[in-house]
Amino acid sequence: AQKITQTQPGMFVQEKEAVTLDCTYDTSDQSYGLFWYKQPSSGEMIFLIYQGSYDEQNATEGRYSLNFQKARKSANLVISASQLGDSAMYFCAMRDELYNAGNMLTFGGGTRLMVKP
Amino acid sequence: EPEVTQTPSHQVTQMGQEVILRCVPISNHLYFYWYRQILGQKVEFLVSFYNNEISEKSEIFDDQFSVERPDGSNFTLKIRSTKLEDSAMYFCASIRTRDSNGYTFGSGTRLTVV
Numbered sequence: 001a002q003k004i005t006q007t008q009p010g011m012f013v014q015e016k017e018a019v020t021l022d023c024t025y026d027t028s029d030q031s032y033g034l035f036w037y038k039q040p041s042s043g044e045m046i047f048l049i050y051q052g053s054y055d056e057q058n059a060t061e062g063r064y065s066l067n068f069q070k071a072r073k074s075a076n077l078v079i080s081a082s083q084l085g086d087s088a089m090y091f092c093a094m095r096d097e098l099y100n101a102g103n104m105l106t107f108g109g110g111t112r113l114m115v116k117p
Numbered sequence: 118e119p120e121v122t123q124t125p126s127h128q129v130t131q132m133g134q135e136v137i138l139r140c141v142p143i144s145n146h147l148y149f150y151w152y153r154q155i156l157g158q159k160v161e162f163l164v165s166f167y168n169n170e171i172s173e174k175s176e177i178f179d180d181q182f183s184v185e186r187p188d189g190s191n192f193t194l195k196i197r198s199t200k201l202e203d204s205a206m207y208f209c210a211s212i213r214t215r216d217s218n219g220y221t222f223g224s225g226t227r228l229t230v231v
Contacts, residue, residue, distance in 0.1 A: 033218070035218075035220075037222075042224075043206060043224065043225050043227070044222065044223075044224045044225065045160070045208060045210075045222035045225075046222075047219045047220065047221070047222075050218040050219065091159070091160060093160075097216065102165060102172065102173035103148065103165070103212075103215045103216070104150060104162040104165050104173055105150075105152075105160075105162065105220065106162065107159045107160040107161070108159065109158070109159045110159060
């Protein structure tokens with residue numbers, strides 16, 4: 001079974017600073033994918049970034065980067081140059097990527113990020 | 118940017134009533150999902166659907182739940198006899214292929230059972 005743990009229920013960051021949101025995972029699968037989603041107060045789920053377990057380089061998408069440390073089973077999200085619009089709930093998620101596995105997402109409990117002006 | 122559309126955005130229903138939540142996935146996507154999020158809690162997988170049948174379902178998805186793709190575009194979640202604990206945000210999601218990187222989520226339906 002897969003498990004995602006986000007240990008920071010809430011975080012503050014000053015506008016324009018970088019922030020790291022923690023995510024650790026537990027799985028016995030050899031092939032898996034890691035995702036981050038943003039959920040603003042309006043409620044929708046917005047895909048941010050993806051990292052495959054066999055990807056050798058950390059994923060980056062604009063101001064988002066994923067600090068993937070496979071041996072430590074961590075997949076932290078780094079947001080550079082925080083903006084007020086980054087205030088939201090952030091969810092880490094994973095899926096099993098074996099061919100015959102279900103490809104649904106398992107989510108962590110989320111971290112609420114608040115950006116201070 | 119293609120969207121997953123969910124209707125209604127809010128639904129209030131009496132306990133014991135049937136509800137149908139509707140979703141229109143992105144047209145060229147092949148895999149469809151329902152998730153739910155009880156207020157303040159994590160997002161939980163309910164069911165996945167591919168090739169007109171359920172491919173996976175969670176323990177939450179019991180006999181009170183069913184899914185259907187009646188006309189090739191809509192994807193519905195039916196709850197036959199709602200309970201208070203069914204109150205949650207329900208999200209529909211879709212992806213093009215099983216190894217696509219970006220699941221596209223709808224904006225959700227907030228279901229309140231009274």
